[in-house]
Amino acid sequence: MSESLQTGDVQTRFLKLDEFARLFEVLISRGYEVIGPTIDQEAIVYGPLSSIDDLPRGWTDQQEPGRYRLVKRDDNAFFGYVVGPSSWKKQLFPPVATLTRADRTEEGWQFQEVEEETPRYAFLGVRACELAAMKIQDRVFTGGPYTDSIYDQRRRQALVIAVNCTQAASTCFCTSMQTGPRCKTGFDLALTELSDGFLVEVGTAVGAEILQDLDTGDISPEQETRADAARQQAVDQIERRFDTTDLKDLLLSNLEHPQWDDVAERCLSCTNCTMVCPTCFCSSVEEVSDLTGEHVERQRQWDSCFNLDFSYMNGGLVRNRIRNRYRQWLTHKLATWIDQFGTSGCVGCGRCITWCPVGIDLTQEVHAIRESQS
Structure with missing residues (x-):
């Protein structure tokens, strides 16, 4: 930079x-x-x-x-x-x-920064x-x-x-x-x-x-x-238009809108949209051991809010339906991201539309919610 x-x-x-x-x-x-x-x-x-x-x-x-x-x-x-x-x-x-490595020695586990x-x-x-x-x-x-x-x-x-x-x-x-x-x-x-x-x-x-x-x-x-x-x-x-007027309020005031059920019937929860997105940053951390159990590495890996286990906490799943996971992704990307980082998380590259196997278009999903309010 x-x-x-x-x-x-x-x-x-x-x-x-x-x-x-x-x-x-x-x-x-x-x-x-x-x-x-x-x-x-x-x-x-x-x-x-x-x-x-x-x-x-x-x-x-x-x-x-x-x-x-x-x-x-x-x-x-x-x-x-x-x-x-x-x-x-x-x-x-x-x-x-x-992120870190650890080896078992006679003195116990020895950790080292990577x-x-x-x-x-x-x-x-x-x-x-x-x-x-x-x-x-x-x-x-x-x-x-x-x-x-x-x-x-x-x-x-x-x-x-x-x-x-x-x-x-x-x-x-x-x-x-x-x-x-x-x-x-x-x-x-x-x-x-x-x-x-x-x-x-x-x-x-x-x-x-x-x-x-x-x-x-x-x-x-x-x-x-x-x-x-x-x-x-x-x-x-460029022919595709996306009305962003009051977008945050529109989405957060329609969390129970039937459009979420409609998109859930098509969404495969495959994570493609989050993998190709240039701004998505969800990750998980795992301890990965070798076959001997003498060497362990802590690894950070890309993850996705569309994965079922991503919302696992306190012994249960927070978002166990595709409807909830798609809603989480879209409302975070276009609404609550603004609260966190002061900007939308979408740059309009269209990757999530192209690489969705069933062709779900976030601009059309938001448009459907907006049209129902008029």
Whole structure:
């Protein structure tokens, strides 16, 4: 998390395609592990990259509720897709993390803190909604009296190279959440892809240092016009609207609404929505022993409020029905999250809609409750 430049200090340069290829060399020479979009198992996911050849060049995604498909583009765009099932949460808040270790000795159990080298990531291809998600998780993990050291160290080391969206999926609603599609803050560098290169906005001093290692040129009026048109194209393609007016009060005053029963008949409680969500942070802690019983590790693992046992306490389950678990997820995400962290927990990326096996759309569920009140 580098300190952002003042508005007057922000500069924009043009980066040709061959120099964009050299960006990987620059990042790796500075000790970064580049993480970005690549194709795996017929989806665009975030993983390690070594060169531009690992990027999903010439591919895009078609998304609808409960449906995701890759299709070829009619050009060779590197970032001509929306967002896939993975998010940067995986790198900043790892799915499994060892917190402490203990070994049985002749003197008894000896505990030791886990000391692991913090990875130095360069995130390439971060979208505006994902920048908003990082800001939300910053508040969750570092904004209160307790700081999660694993998240904090990884976040501080990370370099963020954002990419402005030039197209949208049918499941996107970032404009309703005021989180995109234009990247405005929270990045070291931000790219807008054109056919012959990239417009690069510098957001921090660290970003400026990296750009100095590359051969860039001035921005022409024609390039600026094309970039504006490309970014506006994403805005124009967003058709899904989500009315957030008095959303917290709407949900919390309708906890017994029949719509919760309706959605429960469709929901599989599969946890997909929470796994793909870039802001969900539920976890559980377990003691994991080896086969000898001489070595034990305390591990934190991703969990979900949709799991039946997640609400187990005092000898019983608090939320033993799918209706209650879906209501907990939605009201926390859109209402009580505001009480906890001062903001909604939703950034409008649409992942939960696309990756729900039965195509449940949270915007439609809230709309149904709102319509019944009018």
